[in-house]
Amino acid sequence: GMELAKQIRQLPDKKKASTPIIAISGNYKNYSKADFDEVGINDYLIKPLDYDALVSAVKKYV
Structure with missing residues (x-):
């Protein structure tokens, strides 16, 4: 997840690079x-995921 977030932020397409990222982690x-x-x-x-918190x-980002 952390590495993927870095890769998304480095995309050349600024719109894609600024896509909101919400991590869900048990770690x-x-x-x-x-x-x-x-x-x-x-x-x-x-985790355990609180679905109200997810919504x-x-x-916040849509």
């Missing part, structure tokens, strides 16, 4: 907010 304890920010992840949610996060 969040190994990362800080700064780590997610550094690769361009806009928001992240932890809220998606609404």
Whole structure:
């Protein structure tokens, strides 16, 4: 996920490169907010997934 986010942010097409990215992770304890920010992840949610939080996060970016 982190590597994919980096690759998306480096796309030459600026519209595609700015696509909002919301990570869903069960491994969040190994990362800080700064780590997610550094690769361009806009928001992240932890597992087990709270579907209300997911809907809220998606609404922020659409």
